[in-house]
Amino acid sequence: MGFPHHPHPRETTVLSKYFGDAEARTLDGWKKRGGYKALEKALGMQPAEIVNIVKESGLRGRGGAGFPTGMKWSFMKPGDGKPHYLCCNADESEPGTFKDRELMRWTPHALVEGCAIGAYAIGAETAYIYIRGEFTEPLYWMEKAVKEAYAAGILGKNAMGTGKRVDVHVHKGAGAYICGEETALMNSLEGRRGNPRIKPPFPAVSGVFGMPTTINNVETLIASAPILLNGADWYKQMSLSNPKSTGTKLFSVCGNVQRPGTYEVVLGFPFKEFLYDLCGGPLHGRKFKAVIPGGASVPIQTMEEAEATLMDYEGFVAQGSMLGSGGVIVIDDAQPMVTVIARIARFFAHESCAQCTQCREGTAWTTKIMERIRDGEGTMEDLDTLLDIADQMTGKTICVLSDSCAVPVVSGIKKFRGEFEALIQGRRFHPVTAAVA
Amino acid sequence: MAEQKMVSLTIEDRPVTVPEGTTILEAAKIAGILIPHYCYHPGLPIAGVCRMCLVEVEKAPKLAPSCATTVAEGQVVHIYSDKSLDARKGVLEMLLINHPLDCPICDQSGECELQDYTYQEGREDSRYREPKRFNPAEDFGGDVIYVPNRCILCTRCVRFMDDVAHEPTLNVSERGDRALIGKFEGRDMTHPWAANVIDLCPVGALLSKDFLNKARAWELDRTASICPNCTQGCNVMMETRENQIVRMKPRPNEHVNAFFMCDWGRLNYRWMNEKNRAERPMVRQGATLAPTSWEAAITAAARAVSGKKVFVAASPMLSNESLFLLTELMQGGSGAFRVVEGEEAPLPGVEDLALRRERAANVYGAEKLGFRKTRELLGGLGQGDVLVVAGEDLAGIDSAALARAGDVIVISSVLPEAAAARASVVLPIANFSEEEGTVTNLRGRVQRFTQARQAPGETRPSWLVLGDLLGALGKQSSFFLPSEVFARLASANKAFAGLSYDTIGFKGLPLADAPAGPKTPVAVGAA
Numbered sequence: 001m002g003f004p005h006h007p008h009p010r011e012t013t014v015l016s017k018y019f020g021d022a023e024a025r026t027l028d029g030w031k032k033r034g035g036y037k038a039l040e041k042a043l044g045m046q047p048a049e050i051v052n053i054v055k056e057s058g059l060r061g062r063g064g065a066g067f068p069t070g071m072k073w074s075f076m077k078p079g080d081g082k083p084h085y086l087c088c089n090a091d092e093s094e095p096g097t098f099k100d101r102e103l104m105r106w107t108p109h110a111l112v113e114g115c116a117i118g119a120y121a122i123g124a125e126t127a128y129i130y131i132r133g134e135f136t137e138p139l140y141w142m143e144k145a146v147k148e149a150y151a152a153g154i155l156g157k158n159a160m161g162t163g164k165r166v167d168v169h170v171h172k173g174a175g176a177y178i179c180g181e182e183t184a185l186m187n188s189l190e191g192r193r194g195n196p197r198i199k200p201p202f203p204a205v206s207g208v209f210g211m212p213t214t215i216n217n218v219e220t221l222i223a224s225a226p227i228l229l230n231g232a233d234w235y236k237q238m239s240l241s242n243p244k245s246t247g248t249k250l251f252s253v254c255g256n257v258q259r260p261g262t263y264e265v266v267l268g269f270p271f272k273e274f275l276y277d278l279c280g281g282p283l284h285g286r287k288f289k290a291v292i293p294g295g296a297s298v299p300i301q302t303m304e305e306a307e308a309t310l311m312d313y314e315g316f317v318a319q320g321s322m323l324g325s326g327g328v329i330v331i332d333d334a335q336p337m338v339t340v341i342a343r344i345a346r347f348f349a350h351e352s353c354a355q356c357t358q359c360r361e362g363t364a365w366t367t368k369i370m371e372r373i374r375d376g377e378g379t380m381e382d383l384d385t386l387l388d389i390a391d392q393m394t395g396k397t398i399c400v401l402s403d404s405c406a407v408p409v410v411s412g413i414k415k416f417r418g419e420f421e422a423l424i425q426g427r428r429f430h431p432v433t434a435a436v437a
Numbered sequence: 438m439a440e441q442k443m444v445s446l447t448i449e450d451r452p453v454t455v456p457e458g459t460t461i462l463e464a465a466k467i468a469g470i471l472i473p474h475y476c477y478h479p480g481l482p483i484a485g486v487c488r489m490c491l492v493e494v495e496k497a498p499k500l501a502p503s504c505a506t507t508v509a510e511g512q513v514v515h516i517y518s519d520k521s522l523d524a525r526k527g528v529l530e531m532l533l534i535n536h537p538l539d540c541p542i543c544d545q546s547g548e549c550e551l552q553d554y555t556y557q558e559g560r561e562d563s564r565y566r567e568p569k570r571f572n573p574a575e576d577f578g579g580d581v582i583y584v585p586n587r588c589i590l591c592t593r594c595v596r597f598m599d600d601v602a603h604e605p606t607l608n609v610s611e612r613g614d615r616a617l618i619g620k621f622e623g624r625d626m627t628h629p630w631a632a633n634v635i636d637l638c639p640v641g642a643l644l645s646k647d648f649l650n651k652a653r654a655w656e657l658d659r660t661a662s663i664c665p666n667c668t669q670g671c672n673v674m675m676e677t678r679e680n681q682i683v684r685m686k687p688r689p690n691e692h693v694n695a696f697f698m699c700d701w702g703r704l705n706y707r708w709m710n711e712k713n714r715a716e717r718p719m720v721r722q723g724a725t726l727a728p729t730s731w732e733a734a735i736t737a738a739a740r741a742v743s744g745k746k747v748f749v750a751a752s753p754m755l756s757n758e759s760l761f762l763l764t765e766l767m768q769g770g771s772g773a774f775r776v777v778e779g780e781e782a783p784l785p786g787v788e789d790l791a792l793r794r795e796r797a798a799n800v801y802g803a804e805k806l807g808f809r810k811t812r813e814l815l816g817g818l819g820q821g822d823v824l825v826v827a828g829e830d831l832a833g834i835d836s837a838a839l840a841r842a843g844d845v846i847v848i849s850s851v852l853p854e855a856a857a858a859r860a861s862v863v864l865p866i867a868n869f870s871e872e873e874g875t876v877t878n879l880r881g882r883v884q885r886f887t888q889a890r891q892a893p894g895e896t897r898p899s900w901l902v903l904g905d906l907l908g909a910l911g912k913q914s915s916f917f918l919p920s921e922v923f924a925r926l927a928s929a930n931k932a933f934a935g936l937s938y939d940t941i942g943f944k945g946l947p948l949a950d951a952p953a954g955p956k957t958p959v960a961v962g963a964a
Binding site: 176193349350351352353354355356357358360361362363364365368369372381388391392395396397398 | 483484485486487488489491498499500502505524527528530531532534535564565566567589590608609611612613614615616
């Protein structure tokens with residue numbers, strides 16, 4: 001964790017090693033800690049070699065989808081005569097996720113380095129860091145770091161004296177959840193309304209300004225540096241379960257736990273030990289009831305599922321959810337699930353970009369029904385209607401925001417139907433008795 | 438054009454072969470199936486947002502938006518499978534949950550795609566039990582009113598203003614279900630082509646102020662015609678109710694106007710409903726014009742013209758047919774016309790489409806047939822010539838200017854004031870909307886227009902009157918149909934050679950010597 005506490009002994013701190021270390025934020029401090037060695041090494045290599053190492057390491061996208069990073073980079077065909085772009089998705093707007101915020105706050109130079117490596121690897125001379133509008137502190141540190149890097153000749157026309165050009169720009173979003181979706185992010189970056197674009201064409205064909213573009217998460221790009229320095233094998237062997245999930249992953253934990261914060265563990269770590277040991281277990285006198293393990297848009301896990309989970313891409317899927325962005329929201333027995341889900345639905349209804357019919361109308365409709373049930377005005381038919389709306393909202397729209405709204409509703413009704421029915425039948429959820437019972 | 442690769446696929450068990458890059462939606466049209474859609478319009482960039490055109494493509498993991506999915510070799514598409522029907526039913530239900538269902542007071546009712554597809558594929562009832570969203574109607578400026586409650590946010594209007602009119606005026610404001618079409622600060626819908634958004638709007642959200650509450654769509658009679666208001670010759674539907682033209686709407690023609698027409702042309706139809714008409718043939722009896730029979734009037738006119746040199750002051754609103762017959766009447770004389778002019782207003786998103794400077798339907802045809810374009814209409818009128826005023830209103834011309842003329846024959850739908858005192862014979866004719874004929878647009882395209890309303894009183898079509906007059910003069914000229922006049926024209930004038938009403942059809946054909954326009958036909962399907 002690093003800040004405000006020391007890392008837990010069972011954490012494996014690769015990316016979060018310098019959290020809480022104020023000196024690591026400066027260029028000198030960062031260089032003293034081994035910074036920019038990876039970039040120096042990268043600029044001496046062929047881009048294809050870098051892509052191969054990253055491919056070999058098994059690094060997968062840390063933003064939510066878990067797409068193999070090396071493969072994504074290899075989609076960028078060199079020598080097509082077009083400018084390539086790298087976009088760093090630092091819009092981290094998934095509710096419950098705040099790992100990128102910590103990375104940018106404490107190790108801004110790590111991201112600058114990651115962006116420069118990534119840009120070089122995909123044949124881009126320009127990288128954009130798209131930072132969420134609300135992230136004022138990360139923005140401050142990132143802008144400062146980029147400025148320092150330019151002043152030191154690390155970025156620019158002659159990056160690190162190699163004669164290669166690497167530019168990094170920091171762009172501040174205006175604060176919309178949907179701008180974390182890669183095509184909406186590109187629209188926003190171009191100065192348009194942040195609406196997702198229809199795919200195909202995929203960003204690797206036509207992305208920012210219509211040019212081939214790769215979009216990577218903050219954590220993914222930062223992870224590329226230690227991989228280059230220590231080799232693919234070093235990274236690959238960091239895997240506790242499935243060999244398809246390698247390396248370390250930051251998990252940001254919030255909700256009803258003793259020690260919320262950002263934890264870095266090797267993929268495949270047992271979720272039960274993570275929750276009870278690293279995070280300190282439930283608050284006094286309470287019991288865990290449910291976990292949303294990957295940000296608000298993944299299915300809710302019951303505790304039985306969560307305790308059986310190994311924390312990797314496949315492990316969460318095997319236990320009825322997804323790794324997502326690693327934003328662990330812990331819910332204890334004092335929380336009414338209907339209220340939690342209604343609040344999540346409201347969030348998605350508020351953030352829907354209004355393009356697709358099912359999303360624009362469906363998220364709002366879902367919210368209205370959920371809030372009605374929450375207020376004790378629901379009917380049994382509402383549950384069927386909710387599931388049917390959710391079905392209409394799944395897999396039929398341009399982006400997955402509408403799916404994301406449907407997911408907690410469907411998993412909530414499936415796994416906590418009793419709470420819905422109790423409210424509908426007039427038995428109000430009582431936190432105190434619920435906690436004691 | 439480079440050779441296009443063709444792709445074969447199966448849509449609802451029908452084999453189709455279309456050029457590579459065609460969308461499934463367009464391919465289905467070729468197969469004879471209209472996939473329900475809202476945001477897609479062949480004249481606009483693809484948005485893919487309404488999700489109405491979802492279809493099932495075999496081997497694809499998800500339903501595909503057919504407007505944004507291009508065909509692939511061997512593809513098998515199911516439009517009416519359970520999965521696709523269910524998805525579209527879902528979209529329709531979602532579109533209707535916040536819709537006020539006020540069809541009985543909505544102008545779009547009867548020509549509303551939301552109605553059509555709901556009857557076709559929608560649910561019988563709604564499961565929506567919550568309060569509906571409400572936003573007040575807004576005047577968008579120009580001819581456009583916005584009723585947000587009926588809006589389905591297909592963004593056709595936004596895309597038209599951005600990508601066709603090239604004047605970004607509209608946007609989607611707000612997010613989620615609060616979203617509505619908004620206007621940019623300080624902009625409004627006064628662009629000369631802005632009213633096209635009313636036609637583009639598939640529902641009753643964008644309405645014409647001019648047409649507001651005037652008629653129900655099913656009360657209208659629709660006639661294929663040509664907009665007579667400038668030389669562009671936009672293809673239109675003239676819509677009449679109880680013999681009054683109440684609206685003009687563009688009719689797609691990829692060679693002329695794509696899907697659009699300008700606001701000026703669209704709203705300038707009232708002159709065709711003019712009440713103050715010359716309704717009976719008249720001959721001069723002393724100081725007054727006395728009504729008489731057609732036979733007597735034609736005989737009187739023939740007597741006046743016979744053996745004289747004739748000067749024709751024609752209107753460029755007359756059809757090729759009538760102008761041609763007028764040239765036959767000249768007997769060594771000449772003809773001239775003048776044109777009302779205005780400012781040219783192009784539609785930047787469509788090649789060679791503009792509200793033209795010259796505001797009359799048949800300027801090019803009149804010139805082609807030998808009429809001289811002039812500002813001094815009566816400049817060519819010789820001393821003692823018979824003056825035939827054909828369709829010209831003589832506005833701004835002093836009656837003293839007619840003094841040079843011998844007899845004055847008026848062949849017109851409205852008796853011009855300046856000629857009232859001098860006319861020896863008045864032959865009342867139908868106006869543009871009341872007869873059939875052809876006009877030639879500024880690119881030399883001959884286009885047919887048909888009769889949209891009945892002519893008042895005893896008025897007759899101009900070609901019939903002129904034919905009779907020529908007959909009375911002993912020329913071989915007995916016509917029962919305007920097509921016969923056109924056939925005569927085609928055989929007499931090389932430029933028109935080879936054309937006939939049948940070959941011209943309702944999309945028009947260029948004259949043999951038409952200037953090669955820069956026009957590349959835009960892709961046009963059924964809108």
